Amino acid sequence: MSGMPMLGTRFADELPEMGVSWRAAEPPKPELLVLNEPLAAELGLDPEWLRSDDGVRFLAGVNLPDGAEPVAQGYAGHQFGGYSPRLGDGRALLLGEIGGRDLHLKGSGRTPFSRGGDGLAAVGPMLREYVISEAMHALGIPTTRSLAVIRTGKTIVRENLAPGAILVRVAASHLRVGSFQFARASGDAELLRRLADHAASRHYPGVDPLGLLRGVVEAQAELIAQWMLTGFIHGVMNTDNMTISGETIDYGPCAFMDAFDPATVFSSIDEGGRYAYGNQPAIAQWNLARLAESLLPLLSDADAATADADQERAIEKATAELARFRSRYVAATLDGFRAKLGLTAAIDDVTVTALTEDLLALLKDSEADYTSFFRKLAAGSAPEAFGDWERRWRALEPDIASMNRVNPVYIPRNHLVEEALTAATDGDLAPLHELLETVTAPFTEKPGRERFASPAPPGSGVYRTFCGT
Numbered sequence: 001m002s003g004m005p006m007l008g009t010r011f012a013d014e015l016p017e018m019g020v021s022w023r024a025a026e027p028p029k030p031e032l033l034v035l036n037e038p039l040a041a042e043l044g045l046d047p048e049w050l051r052s053d054d055g056v057r058f059l060a061g062v063n064l065p066d067g068a069e070p071v072a073q074g075y076a077g078h079q080f081g082g083y084s085p086r087l088g089d090g091r092a093l094l095l096g097e098i099g100g101r102d103l104h105l106k107g108s109g110r111t112p113f114s115r116g117g118d119g120l121a122a123v124g125p126m127l128r129e130y131v132i133s134e135a136m137h138a139l140g141i142p143t144t145r146s147l148a149v150i151r152t153g154k155t156i157v158r159e160n161l162a163p164g165a166i167l168v169r170v171a172a173s174h175l176r177v178g179s180f181q182f183a184r185a186s187g188d189a190e191l192l193r194r195l196a197d198h199a200a201s202r203h204y205p206g207v208d209p210l211g212l213l214r215g216v217v218e219a220q221a222e223l224i225a226q227w228m229l230t231g232f233i234h235g236v237m238n239t240d241n242m243t244i245s246g247e248t249i250d251y252g253p254c255a256f257m258d259a260f261d262p263a264t265v266f267s268s269i270d271e272g273g274r275y276a277y278g279n280q281p282a283i284a285q286w287n288l289a290r291l292a293e294s295l296l297p298l299l300s301d302a303d304a305a306t307a308d309a310d311q312e313r314a315i316e317k318a319t320a321e322l323a324r325f326r327s328r329y330v331a332a333t334l335d336g337f338r339a340k341l342g343l344t345a346a347i348d349d350v351t352v353t354a355l356t357e358d359l360l361a362l363l364k365d366s367e368a369d370y371t372s373f374f375r376k377l378a379a380g381s382a383p384e385a386f387g388d389w390e391r392r393w394r395a396l397e398p399d400i401a402s403m404n405r406v407n408p409v410y411i412p413r414n415h416l417v418e419e420a421l422t423a424a425t426d427g428d429l430a431p432l433h434e435l436l437e438t439v440t441a442p443f444t445e446k447p448g449r450e451r452f453a454s455p456a457p458p459g460s461g462v463y464r465t466f467c468g469t
Contacts, residue, residue, distance in 0.1 A: 003049055004058065004065045007096030007103065011173075012069040014198050017191050018179065019071035024061030024093050025109025025119070027166065029153025032056050033123070033429065034130060034436075036147050039170060043099045043147075050148070059148050059168045061095055061105050070095050072111035076185055077178035077240030078290060080274055085185050087178060087240050088113030091121060094174060102174050106167040107152070122162035123151060124421040127432060129167055129251040131420070135412045135439040136248055141226045142219075143248040144171040163425060172247055175199050177287050178240030180294035189297055196298055199244045209298035212244075213321045217288055219246025221325045224284045225332035228277070229340065230411070231257035231370040235267040235465060237275045237283045239290050253465035256411045258455045260363035260370040266414070266465045285325045292318035339406045340374050342398030355393060362386055369455045374407035408442035410449070414465075415456040 012019065037047040049055045057063035061070060072089040079087075090113045095103045106129070107121025130146035137143050152164040175198075183192045196209045204215035223246050227234065234241070235253035243249045253267035262278025270276070275283060299314035334349060337356040363370065366385050376382050378400045382390050412435065420431040438452045445453075 003046070004054070004063075005043075005045055005098060006065055007068045007098055009067065009069040010097050011073075011094060011102075011198075012071045012096070015191075015195060017186070017188070018075075018183065018195065019073040019089075019094070020112050022070055022072040022093060022111050024070065024105060024166075026062045027060050027150070027152035027154060027164070029151075030056050030060045030166075031151040031153065032059070033149045033151050033165070033424070034127070034432065036130075036134065036145070039145050039147050043101070043103075043170065045098075056150060060150050060152075060166055061093055061108050064095065068096050072113055073174060073179070074113065074182050075176050075178035075240050076181035077176070077238050078181075078287070079238045079240070080270075080272075083181075085182075086113070087115075088182075090114040090117050091119040102169075102171045103147075104169045104171060104174055106169060107164065108166055118156065120152075120154070120156045120164050121167065122156055122158055123149070123165040123425050124162065125252070126165040126167040127421055127424055128254075128417060129169075131417060131432070131436060131439065132251050132254055132412050133169075133248070134436065135442065136232070138440040138442050139226075139230055139408060139411075141230065141232070141248060142223055142246050144169050144243075146170075171243070171249065172245040173199070173202050173243070174249070175202070175244040176240050176249070177242045177244070177291045177294075178238075179244070180291055181239060184294040184297070192294070193298060196295065203245045209295050210317055210321065213292055213295055213299075213318065214324065216244055216246065216291060217321055217325050218328050220284050220288060221328035222246070222332045223248065224281050225329050225336055227280060228333060229336040230408070231260070231277070233257060233264060233266055233275070233277045234280065235265075235270065235275055237280065237287065239287045242284070242287045242291075255414050255417075255465055257370050258414065259367040260360070260373075261367070262364070268465065281329055284329075285322065288325060289322055292322055340403065341393065342378070342400055342403040343396055344399065347396055351396070355389075355396075358389055359386075362389055371408060371411050372453060372455070374403065375409060375453075378403040378407065405443060409445050410438050410442045410452050412439050413452065413455065416452060 032051060035050055040047045040050060054063055071094045073094055074088040076085050077087050089111055091107055093105045093108045107126060110119035126149045130149050133143050133146045137145060147170050148168040150166045152166060154164040155161050156164045183195045196212055200207050200212045204212055207215060233255055241250040255266040257264050257277055264277045265273050296314045299317050301310050301313040334352060338352050343352055416435055420435045423431045438449055
């Protein structure tokens with residue numbers, strides 16, 4: 001497609017109560033920093049046009065086609081366990097739908113949901129989301145995608161002065177657990193049903209509200225298993241940051257673990273470790289319980305004799321669906337470790353489970369680098385401390401070639417991400433492009449890129465990330 005694309009208005013049309021019609025603030029001097037040309041092609045967009053002045057203004061949300069209805073979406077959410085009834089897109093905007101997916105901005109200015117914030121974003125955090133979301137996609141993990149980052153020409157105030165930026169994001173949808181909490185809190189049963197129908201038709205066609213809950217539970221169980229298998233730590237698993245689609249969303253203080261430790265926390269705001277690496281499965285299930293609570297009015301039982309019996313039956317149905325999370329998560333994790341260790345289906349689950357549990361204990365005790373360990377194991381160069389365990393593993397005749405197809409050589413190493421973001425903030429995009437080129441082909445070793453496969457040098461200190469708001 002060349003020139004201005006059309007944008008769908010499905011969300012705005014079907015759920016007007018779930019958002020506010022709004023427009024992006026016009027950036028003083030928009031400049032395209034990075035464009036995801038393969039994703040643009042998937043969406044039917046012309047990269048050459050997107051690089052033009054008109055295209056950049058389209059990406060910034062200020063040059064839109066006739067009929068577009070950009071919306072600041074409303075949602076509620078539990079943030080670090082505390083409920084907030086009105087959150088919403090405080091610095092974001094849904095431009096519309098294209099190619100069956102949402103086109104969405106972050107850092108596009110104040111909205112009615114800004115709660116005193118400036119609605120802006122800085123270059124560093126927006127490029128962080130671009131890098132990590134595209135790395136996650138390359139690893140095969142369901143995720144929102146990054147189409148572009150635009151430097152706005154405006155300086156914003158955070159810990160220090162920083163250049164402003166807008167991230168252009170693509171997602172299956174931006175419906176969240178918090179969206180259902182928002183609809184439930186409104187007391188409008190018809191709105192809640194329309195939201196459930198809208199979500200189901202987009203992500204789990206043909207299901208009723210109970211089937212919707214089941215679909216989200218299963219999708220999230222598999223997603224969190226993939227996070228754990230790759231050592232990814234989201235950092236802010238609030239209910240407004242958990243999608244109905246099962247995609248990873250809202251990359252703020254996220255990072256990949258270096259030395260294996262379930263207690264690892266990178267976020268500067270997670271002082272209690274609520275969202276530590278090892279807590280992510282339990283937190284996901286907790287969040288899903290909040291979704292189930294929101295859906296209870298739609299899980300009625302026509303045969304119930306009384307309202308109390310109806311409520312009790314709805315809770316039983318929801319509880320049964322929530323119980324699926326643990327079994328689905330365990331199965332996905334076991335399958336994942338079976339693949340990471342190159343073990344065939346002929347090896348029984350009990351053996352694989354015992355081997356995996358013993359491995360994780362050794363990894364923690366030795367503070368081994370989580371990502372590189374599996375490639376070293378395949379190459380026959382695992383640390384000496386793993387000798388007895390390695391002999392047990394080799395007796396199972398692992399498939400080394402299959403291991404190297406699922407265990408990455410490259411992830412967005414924290415120190416390299418910071419190095420690239422610092423350079424980009426100062427105007428040098430070369431380190432960013434080299435990092436992107438490397439982490440978006442994570443399973444193929446590249447000569448001369450050894451530093452991208454190595455953990456942070458000794459003495460680097462404790463790594464901390466910031467949400468960027």
